[in-house]
Amino acid sequence: MNLNLKNETNSWGIVARLFHWSIAFLILGLLYVGLIMVDMVNSPEKFELYGYHKSLGVIILALIILRLIWRWINTTPTVPTPGLASRLSAPVLYILMLMMPVSGIIMSQGGGHPISLFGWFTLPTLIEKNPSLGKLAWQIHGYTGKILIGMICLHFIAALYHQWILKNNLLRRMIKGH
Numbered sequence: 001m002n003l004n005l006k007n008e009t010n011s012w013g014i015v016a017r018l019f020h021w022s023i024a025f026l027i028l029g030l031l032y033v034g035l036i037m038v039d040m041v042n043s044p045e046k047f048e049l050y051g052y053h054k055s056l057g058v059i060i061l062a063l064i065i066l067r068l069i070w071r072w073i074n075t076t077p078t079v080p081t082p083g084l085a086s087r088l089s090a091p092v093l094y095i096l097m098l099m100m101p102v103s104g105i106i107m108s109q110g111g112g113h114p115i116s117l118f119g120w121f122t123l124p125t126l127i128e129k130n131p132s133l134g135k136l137a138w139q140i141h142g143y144t145g146k147i148l149i150g151m152i153c154l155h156f157i158a159a160l161y162h163q164w165i166l167k168n169n170l171l172r173r174m175i176k177g178h
Helices: 014-039 044-073 084-110 131-165 170-176
Strands: none
Touching: 014 044, 014 084, 014 131, 014 170, 044 084, 084 131, 131 170
16 A cells, blocks of 8 residues: 555555545435435424535545645556546546535535534635525525535446456546555
């Protein structure tokens, strides 16, 4: 296993891999909870889930920003057999991953709902109550979530294709680093 902190031209460092897998699991969890929440009847449990969902969404936003900074200041390993799809997939995934928490923040604050981070503190209000903006952000959040689910499925299938069909160890590099 590669324990280098930084990436190399042919391997992902441990920091990039930790960002990748922690963000991946958090996003999968939030997408699952989000799909459950929309079908729940208004109840204390539903509103408690909303609080956790918002808190984790803010954490994911911070992790994605840190990941983008790390990616900017670090080497990006080469992708075996780069094609148009592989060149577009990372930017599209980053845009979607940023759109989800940003639209969620706009939706909450536009709806007049503060965002507390696990009760530790409340995010500053960036957007005053604006129901029409909140509704637009709600629509964007919903559609972006569905598109993100599709992109994650494609990303997963592409990783398996690279690993098992092309046999270029792309998936192994994201798990073990090399």
